[in-house]
Amino acid sequence: MDFQDLVDTPRKVKIVVGTITLLLLFPIYFASVPSLINGEVGEGRVVGLSGILSISFEENETTITESILLDDEESYETIFDINIENDKKIGYVQLSVTCFDNDDPGPGFTDSVEGSSDLSSVDGEIDDQSGDGECSGGDSGFTFRWDITENYTGDSYSEEGNEDEIRDKWSDQGHGRGSWKAMITAQINSPPGPVIGDIVDSDEEFVITWTLMTYELTKIYAYYIIECINLAPFNI
Numbered sequence: 575m576d577f578q579d580l581v582d583t584p585r586k587v588k589i590v591v592g593t594i595t596l597l598l599l600f601p602i603y604f605a606s607v608p609s610l611i612n613g614e615v616g617e618g619r620v621v622g623l624s625g626i627l628s629i630s631f632e633e634n635e636t637t638i639t640e641s642i643l644l645d646d647e648e649s650y651e652t653i654f655d656i657n658i659e660n661d662k663k664i665g666y667v668q669l670s671v672t673c674f675d676n677d678d679p680g681p682g683f684t685d686s687v688e689g690s691s692d693l694s695s696v697d698g699e700i701d702d703q704s705g706d707g708e709c710s711g712g713d714s715g716f717t718f719r720w721d722i723t724e725n726y727t728g729d730s731y732s733e734e735g736n737e738d739e740i741r742d743k744w745s746d747q748g749h750g751r752g753s754w755k756a757m758i759t760a761q762i763n764s765p766p767g768p769v770i771g772d773i774v775d776s777d778e779e780f781v782i783t784w785t786l787m788t789y790e791l792t793k794i795y796a797y798y799i800i801e802c803i804n805l806a807p808f809n810i
């Protein structure tokens with residue numbers, strides 16, 4: 575078979591042209607990958623390609639817990655010092671205060687707790703929080719959470735974009751280091767007298783838990799999606 579046999583009909587001519595075109599396009603396609611990843615897909619390219627980055631986090635959770643017995647209107651200041659290595663970032667800090675009042679002979683006299691944070695000794699402009707809650711079963715007490723890295727969840731995900739920009743986005747800006755403080759105050763409720771034996775509610779135990787979640791970006795790798803290969807002009 576010589577070259578004339580390959581081009582002796584209009585259909586064969588189209589096939590030969592299409593084949594040669596593909597041979598020319600594929601080197602261009604692979605040479606284009608680095609720039610396409612950075613979102614520089616220009617108009618008029620025959621090959622369309624998207625670079626998708628897959629991001630994962632390695633988390634490390636630190637908790638400290640303490641218990642304190644408080645009388646009515648008595649307050650206690652809890653302190654949590656955060657000093658971490660430079661290569662780690664803070665995802666969030668959480669304070670949880672729980673209690674369960676079962677000291678009363680009947681319902682209606684549940685104790686409660688209120689608290690407010692003092693972040694004046696913490697780096698960054700982080701808003702204080704305050705709240706309260708009853709010492710009943712289930713969702714007792716209160717919980718404060720501060721997201722030091724905005725929108726942090728720790729879940730792996732994928733997005734299209736530039737690796738440097740994504741690394742910059744996952745940053746705590748150096749915030750959150752320092753001495754975290756909160757003041758909690760007990761509200762003790764007792765049934766009115768007379769006192770029944772020694773059943774009288776005069777205090778409550780509160781469990782205070784600080785949680786620090788730090789993270790590092792462990793994996794960023796790219797994969798590519800070929801959006802189209804436009805061979806329409808050749809009409810094979």
Ligand SMILES: [Ca+2]
Pocket residue numbers: 675677678683684685762763764775
């Ligand atoms: Ca009570």
Ligand SMILES: [Ca+2]
Pocket residue numbers: 675676677685762775776777778779
């Ligand atoms: Ca009590």
